Amino acid sequence: MFxxxxxxxxxxxxxxFEIEAAKIAKKRKAGQFVIIRIDEHGERxxxxxxxxxLEKGTISLIVQGVGKTTKELNMKETGDTILDVVGPLGKPSxxxxxGTAVSVGGGVGTAIAYPTAVALKEAGNYVITINxxxxxxxxxxxxxxxxxxxxxxxxxxxGSYGFHGFVTQKLQELIDQGKKIDFVLAIGPIPMMRAIAExxxxxxxxxxxxxxxxxIDGTGMCGGCRVIVNGKTQFACVDGPEFxxxxxxxxxxxxxxxxxxxxxxxxxxxxxxxxxxVEKINELEK
Amino acid sequence: MKQLTPKERMKIPRHAMIEQDPQVRNRNxxxxxxxxxxxxxxxxxxxxxxxxxxTCVEGCPVHIQIKDFIAFIAEGDFLGAVKKIKxxxxxxxxxxxxxxxxxxxxxxCVVGKRNDPVAIGYLERFVAxxxxxxxxxxxxxxxxxxxxxxxxxxxxxxxxxxANDLCQLGHEVTxxxxxxxxxxxxxxxxxxxxLPKAIVRKEIDGxxxxxxxxxxxxxxxRITTVDELLGEEGFDAVFLGVGAGLPWFMGIPGENMVGxxxxxxxxxxxxxxxxxxxxxxxxxxxxxHDKNVAVFGGGNTAMDAVRTAKRLGARNAYCIYxxxxxxxxxxxxxxxxxxxxxxxxxxxxxxxxxxxxxxxxLHAVRLIKMELGEPDDSGRRRPIPIKGSEYELSIDIAIVAxxxxxxxxxxQTTPDIEMSKRGTIVVDEETMxxxxxxVFAGGDIVTGGATVILAMGAGRKAAQAxxxxxxxxxx
Ligand SMILES: Cc1cc2nc3c(=O)[nH]c(=O)nc-3n(C[C@H](O)[C@H](O)[C@H](O)COP(=O)(O)OP(=O)(O)OC[C@H]3O[C@@H](n4cnc5c(N)ncnc54)[C@H](O)[C@@H]3O)c2cc1C
Ligand code: SF4
Ligand code: FES
Numbered sequence: 001m002f003x004x005x006x007x008x009x010x011x012x013x014x015x016x017f018e019i020e021a022a023k024i025a026k027k028r029k030a031g032q033f034v035i036i037r038i039d040e041h042g043e044r045x046x047x048x049x050x051x052x053x054l055e056k057g058t059i060s061l062i063v064q065g066v067g068k069t070t071k072e073l074n075m076k077e078t079g080d081t082i083l084d085v086v087g088p089l090g091k092p093s094x095x096x097x098x099g100t101a102v103s104v105g106g107g108v109g110t111a112i113a114y115p116t117a118v119a120l121k122e123a124g125n126y127v128i129t130i131n132x133x134x135x136x137x138x139x140x141x142x143x144x145x146x147x148x149x150x151x152x153x154x155x156x157x158x159g160s161y162g163f164h165g166f167v168t169q170k171l172q173e174l175i176d177q178g179k180k181i182d183f184v185l186a187i188g189p190i191p192m193m194r195a196i197a198e199x200x201x202x203x204x205x206x207x208x209x210x211x212x213x214x215x216i217d218g219t220g221m222c223g224g225c226r227v228i229v230n231g232k233t234q235f236a237c238v239d240g241p242e243f244x245x246x247x248x249x250x251x252x253x254x255x256x257x258x259x260x261x262x263x264x265x266x267x268x269x270x271x272x273x274x275x276x277x278v279e280k281i282n283e284l285e286k
Numbered sequence: 287m288k289q290l291t292p293k294e295r296m297k298i299p300r301h302a303m304i305e306q307d308p309q310v311r312n313r314n315x316x317x318x319x320x321x322x323x324x325x326x327x328x329x330x331x332x333x334x335x336x337x338x339x340x341t342c343v344e345g346c347p348v349h350i351q352i353k354d355f356i357a358f359i360a361e362g363d364f365l366g367a368v369k370k371i372k373x374x375x376x377x378x379x380x381x382x383x384x385x386x387x388x389x390x391x392x393x394x395c396v397v398g399k400r401n402d403p404v405a406i407g408y409l410e411r412f413v414a415x416x417x418x419x420x421x422x423x424x425x426x427x428x429x430x431x432x433x434x435x436x437x438x439x440x441x442x443x444x445x446x447x448x449a450n451d452l453c454q455l456g457h458e459v460t461x462x463x464x465x466x467x468x469x470x471x472x473x474x475x476x477x478x479x480x481l482p483k484a485i486v487r488k489e490i491d492g493x494x495x496x497x498x499x500x501x502x503x504x505x506x507x508r509i510t511t512v513d514e515l516l517g518e519e520g521f522d523a524v525f526l527g528v529g530a531g532l533p534w535f536m537g538i539p540g541e542n543m544v545g546x547x548x549x550x551x552x553x554x555x556x557x558x559x560x561x562x563x564x565x566x567x568x569x570x571x572x573x574x575h576d577k578n579v580a581v582f583g584g585g586n587t588a589m590d591a592v593r594t595a596k597r598l599g600a601r602n603a604y605c606i607y608x609x610x611x612x613x614x615x616x617x618x619x620x621x622x623x624x625x626x627x628x629x630x631x632x633x634x635x636x637x638x639x640x641x642x643x644x645x646x647x648l649h650a651v652r653l654i655k656m657e658l659g660e661p662d663d664s665g666r667r668r669p670i671p672i673k674g675s676e677y678e679l680s681i682d683i684a685i686v687a688x689x690x691x692x693x694x695x696x697x698q699t700t701p702d703i704e705m706s707k708r709g710t711i712v713v714d715e716e717t718m719x720x721x722x723x724x725v726f727a728g729g730d731i732v733t734g735g736a737t738v739i740l741a742m743g744a745g746r747k748a749a750q751a752x753x754x755x756x757x758x759x760x761x
Contacts, residue, residue, distance in 0.1 A: 023509050027508070027509055027510075037466060041566065041568060042568050043559065044559070084466045086464070086504075086505060087505070087508065088508055088509070089505065089508060216554055216569075217531075217554065218505075219465075219531065219693065219695060220531065220694070220695060221532070221533070221554070222533070222551035222554050223533045223535070223550060224547075224551045233535060252542055252646060255543075255544055255647075256544055258544065259545075260570040260572075263564065263570040263573075267565040267568060
């Protein structure tokens with residue numbers, strides 16, 4: 001049992017959890033993740049560790065409610081527990097002093113990019129962060145990102161805040177301005193990471209993405225997390241999750257991630273229906 | 287009771303196992319074998335000739351005193367029989383169900399030279415079940431505490447048997463397991479219909495009652511390294527029983543399409559995550575109902591996967607194997623059961639390529655027929671493709687069950703442990719010592735994918751050597 005000692009929404013549908021897990025907090029490095037299982041009936045899902053606090057012995061996870069499990073998780077409050085938290089898993093980010101490093105975060109990906117941005121800064125890089133969201137109220141970790149950046153930008157798809165447009169456009173703009181960029185880390189939805197890879201490819205800028213395939217064990221045992229990198233099969237949970245963006249077969253990742261789309265939809269509908277019923281009962285009881 | 291003459295004993299036919307009807311059981315996950323009744327067990331035991339030099343014992347990897355335990359059964363002393371078995375094998379209810387007896391004890395049984403061999407496996411299973419159901423399971427009282435601490439990594443048969451022996455010797459034992467459940471392949475790999483999970487749980491409860499500690503969700507190498515176990519965590523020795531959990535794929539085009547599983551993933555989803563109860567359990571699995579499912583391989587894992595697919599409603603469940611039935615590594619009983627359940631075997635057939643639509647959803651596999659040539663390194667005849675025999679088979683789900691390599695996590699994080707070229711850990715065969723002081727290893731991580739009984743035997747051997755090492759301090 002792992003106790004949630006703090007849970008709060010950062011934006012609509014995006015929630016941050018501080019979870020007591022002293023050993024993981026001590027060990028984890030930027031880029032690593034945990035696998036959680038909410039309860040006996042739960043599935044095992046990977047979540048990147050956004051931060052840790054050694055004094056409190058906690059790790060932070062930032063969760064966007066999309067499917068049944070993440071929505072259920074986001075209903076948890078301070079004081080609730082999670083049955084299983086396993087980690088830290090995966091290889092840590094390879095951090096060096098590249099020179100100028102750009103960290104690009106899309107949506108909740110910003111949370112995942114954050115620890116690596118911190119590590120890049122600590123390694124002596126000139127750090128530029130670009131954080132994209134659909135609109136102003138979905139922007140997360142703006143202050144935190146600013147604090148670790150030499151330059152920081154926020155982009156919104158609808159122009160309600162910061163730069164009007166996509167993170168790719170902002171990155172292209174920086175390149176066009178003649179900025180010498182040595183390293184790009186991109187984390188977010190697959191289409192975004194794929195697009196970033198295409199932006200940097202012609203300039204041969206080293207670009208790393210953090211992949212999010214379907215996982216079960218996280219130890220290399222099931223092979224469910226396999227991705228194609230450089231034409232070769234890799235297990236994201238042990239060989240990744242970070243890979244060379246220019247070598248990743250994104251189409252295969254998108255296709256494989258759709259494996260359970262129909263089933264997940266069914267599970268979500270059932271869950272939301274049940275939640276609705278519970279609400280109704282509560283109302284009636286009042 | 288009148289003593290039977292050897293001739294009379296030889297006349298008793300082998301008692302068949304009572305089984306669920308094939309057409310019923312291929313729709314449920316309950317155990318296929320229902321076990322012997324008491325009288326059957328006694329009669330089967332009477333078939334044993336009580337050989338002066340029991341060859342069966344030689345055939346058993348851990349040398350269970352087979353002749354002696356069978357003698358107890360013949361006298362109706364079932365608890366005496368289990369006790370005898372447990373002198374050499376801590377997990378008889380499990381081994382009685384999953385050991386390849388036909389290659390081990392039963393192959394060596396003298397009766398088998400002329401008749402069917404004594405059903406040693408069924409008898410082992412019978413007395414272990416008898417003991418468990420009687421509620422008179424003996425939980426041994428450990429020796430007085432030695433104050434020494436041992437860390438066991440992995441809770442499969444190797445780790446469990448090692449923990450059992452060390453705890454009895456008075457050492458403080460903690461087992462670290464990466465998954466949320468204990469038991470290794472026994473829980474995530476081997477299905478309920480062959481090995482009910484309640485049996486594995488019972489064995490683990492016994493260890494807990496004796497004082498063994500368990501920590502789940504603990505991936506050693508990540509959360510704690512082997513060096514840290516021996517250092518700041520204060521363990522006097524470490525046993526690595528981490529198994530061979532890295533599924534091999536065939537390296538053919540299309541293997542990463544949607545619908546292609548490793549057997550480990552398919553079985554884990556069903557056994558560990560209970561995906562067949564989706565959406566009451568949250569883990570999904572592709573719907574097998576009315577689908578064509580092909581499993582590639584001929585071992586126990588392949589049998590488990592293909593029979594699971596059938597139980598999940600597959601219209602056609604194929605087992606596709608590149609050699610002939612003789613070369614199949616699976617237990618003979620599993621192949622027999624699979625056939626009865628309607629599994630379609632396509633032997634001497636090998637896949638060339640998976641075919642799918644533009645969204646990479648699998649819809650077919652291209653196959654080629656094989657013939658057997660000269661024996662290869664493994665002594666089995668090498669399959670050779672027959673030119674021009676390619677054809678397509680329409681399938682919706684493919685499951686690759688061609689074996690497992692060693693998981694690299696521990697070696698990667700413990701660079702001073704010597705590894706073989708195959709990625710397995712190198713040990714001294716007598717003591718199971720690795721090249722690193724204080725660290726022992728056994729089971730599939732040493733042998734590569736093997737058997738439950740070999741893993742168990744290795745765990746016990748290591749326990750003896752660990753006891754010596756930590757009490758004497760001499761490496
Ligand atoms: C589907 C299937 C069917 C089989 N059927 C049979 C059969 O009928 N008869 C038979 O004799 N054999 C059978 N086998 C083989 C048999 O199960 C294995 O040989 C045996 O389980 C090996 O035991 P082990 O203890 O070495 O490893 P495992 O049983 O593999 O257990 C290893 C455990 O270690 C854990 N682990 C791994 N890495 C770490 C880490 N870093 N930190 C903590 N924990 C870790 C794993 O999660 C696992 O629980 C079968 C195997 C499979 C896959
Ligand atoms: S070899 Fe067969 S007959 Fe002889 S002791 Fe063993 S089980 Fe009995
Ligand atoms: S999640 Fe199972 S091998 Fe990576």
